[in-house]
Amino acid sequence: MTDLTRLDAIMRRLRDPKTGCEWDSVQNFATIAPYTIEEAYEVADAIAREDMDALADELGDLQLQVVFHARMAEEEGHFTLDDVIERISDKMERRHPHIFGDAEDGGHHLWEEIKAAEREKDPDKSELAGVALALPALERAQKLQKRAARTGFDWPTIDGPRDKIAEELDEIDRAETDAEREEEVGDLLFAVVNLARFLKVDAEEALRKANRKFESRFRAIEKTPGFTDMSLDEQEALWVAEKGQRD
Incomplete structure (x- = not known):
């Protein structure tokens, strides 16, 4: 038995x-x-690593969450x-x-029109x-911005988010309390997502790749004997060298 009946029966017993x-x-x-959210990310991780064996396992774990x-x-x-x-x-x-x-015709525009019609019932x-x-x-910031843009509430050019990033950096410098700094950093991140959207870059995926790149490089340089006793300049030199080797 390879359909969902077996998995459903297992869950009923559990x-x-x-x-x-x-x-x-x-x-x-x-x-x-x-756990459902975690399993979805593990599916994405297996895909990013191009590990098809792991992907089969993770898709099963995600299916279990549905059941x-x-x-x-x-x-x-x-x-x-x-x-x-x-x-x-x-x-x-x-x-x-x-x-x-x-x-007679389809495509993404038709999908969006149908979804919009469905939302009318909400x-x-x-x-x-x-x-x-x-x-x-x-990802949520990106979706919120895209939805808002459909109404015309959007920057006319990429200069808008660029200027907004500079503005938010200045506001971080002027913030006087932890709460104010947290708010301004949030605004900065939101502005960066806006810039990514204008560049047609998926902000969530871009940050995932940056995380993987940082982890890979740091794991390499921290293996250097005496790494934790080095000065920041010495550690930075290792980082630059490792970056050069991988670029």
Whole structure:
């Protein structure tokens, strides 16, 4: 058995309050949500490392999260795993009428038009409705900016975010309290995301790559004997040398 039936049956046994797992049986949506987010990132990490064996494992872990949430929802009488699969199947067919329906043309513009029509049914009529709070901050900032831009609320040229970055740096220098500095650093990061958007750069992915690059270089130079006893200038020289070798 390789379909979701087996995994669903396993989760049902684990969740049994009398004979199930003492950990799995007491979890709830809130306690499992962080694991769901973590598994999604581990999928992305396996892809970035081009490790297909790890990707197969991580996709399984992510699938387990879907089954886990569906099982808890069924226990509370909200919906079932079949409902989840039916809803996403219906959505994919609805958003691809040029494939599954009578529409003659498709593409991303049609997808966005259909999503916009679906949002019309949402009681929250804001253009920002549906941008998930749990998204990573950089990614959420990017989505909020894109949504706002649809209404015309956007810089006319890239000079806008460039000038805003300089403005926020000045405001950080003028900040007098920790709270003010935190707020201004947040504004600076938001402005940097705006610049990335104008450059058609995914800010979240760019920072992930920068993190990986820093980690790789630092791991290399910290292996140098006596590294922690070196002066900052000596450590910086190692960094520059390592950067030169990898560039």
